[in-house]
Amino acid sequence: MNTTRRTLIAGLGAGAATFALPGLIRAQNASAHVVVVGGGFGGATAARYLRRYSPDLKITLVEPSETFVTCPFSNLYLGGLRTWDSITHGYAAHSAEGIGVIHARAEQIDGAAKKVTLSDGTVLDYDRLVLSPGIDIRWGALEGYDEAASDRAPHAWKAGPQTQLLKSQLEAMEDGGTFVMSITDGAFRCPPGPYERASLVAHYLKTNKPKSKILLLDSKETFSKQGLFKQGWEALYGDMIEWISADNDGKVAKVDAGALTVETAFGVTHKADVLNVVPPQKAGWIADRAGVTNDTGWVPVKGNTFESAQVPGIYVVGDATIAAPMPKSGFCANAQGKIAAAAIIADLAGAAPAPASFVNTCYSLVGPEWGISVAGVYYFDGEKLAEREGSGGVSPLEADASFRQAEAVYGAGWYASISADTWGTV
């Protein structure tokens, strides 16, 4: 840093702690090590924004897989609108930016000693940790739905082999078959996801197996973008999709994956040809190991920084966190990753971070040229995360075809941009 700039900052920044001693701050950053566990939307973004904000920082990204398949747009893959490769991303950009990338699993995190133990035996010391654990399934929380059952009745709620299994089952299904989806209540990844999936499976079936039916058995009484989805379903798919709410006995109480049947709370049995279970969920298991989850199974965080409310020095981002009113979305995980990165930069400098600001936008495709969206702008109000009054909301119900088409195009644009932002790929 040249003398002119230092003088200028010192002069202009008088009274602002964040501008104090920039030389010292750089030195601290240069000697610090930030480990990021998890290479999805939250972690991969945090790593790159740490680098963007601090060229000298030592950053290590730990992610078991050499590639990451996104849940966003995996429904387009199921519907035949996207290739597998197009929703798969690697970490070349991270490496090129001087971020150490280790393909191993984090097995243990000691928040007091600030150490992460990896599956290959490596122990990493960190000054600050970013944890982006994603979700895990609560196996057995829905009777009959354990890990073995998911081999026959996939959840496909973590993109990967489960998604490919579900697609192969849809392709093998006879025309006239029934695709049944059981949908959990409570907190789960991607609130509009089940309904976009129903939409794009309907697109696939209408195109290839038009006598087939889709039955949605819901543990909830309402759902995300409900009016918009139902409008689109009727317009595009007629009566192919039947949605049964909890108050109409839609809540599934028991799964028999071998028989491909589900039983509702009131004892009605439904037979599926392809059975998809969107099951109860919790924070990814490494969050438990780090001691950052509470009795809900999710992770409480400080809303202005996304530092754990329970373990200092560990910043948790993405679907694993309790961040309502922000939804569990890739967009939010990306936004939270940036906030955590900025908070860490400030914390290493002994400064307070600038106030947090977040956005969410979730596009869903109802059909190839029929997009809808929900958006929100969020901030920390001093006590909790809150939505900016007057902001956000869903696409208008009365919009015309050109509006729906524009949002389908913008959805694809969003995917290209957030992929570039997160992984440096499109």
Added chain:
Amino acid sequence: MLPPPQHPTLRGLLAALTFATVAAPGFALAQSTVSEAQILAGPCASCHGPAGQSPGAIPSIAGLTEADLTAKLTAFRDSPPAGTTVMTRHMKGYDDGQIAALAKYFAEVEG
């Protein structure tokens, strides 16, 4: 009614950045702390691309003039032009000071 500005120091910070960026192009403070403008601009990248340069169907916003950006962002909030989709729902969450900060940031940002 929009919430009041959360951060009374914003204008002072922007004033400081004005001079800092004249002295040294780019964000002179980026290596020390992350500015309020950078924080505000963070989520924009998710649709408009890293540093406001879009690889896809959503328009790039980097390098537009500050006046143009201010006018467009304010219009999305107050009187959205025909064809507006999600941007009006976003901009209703930002006050004039925040719009000014975003406009300045994307007018000056370097990829």
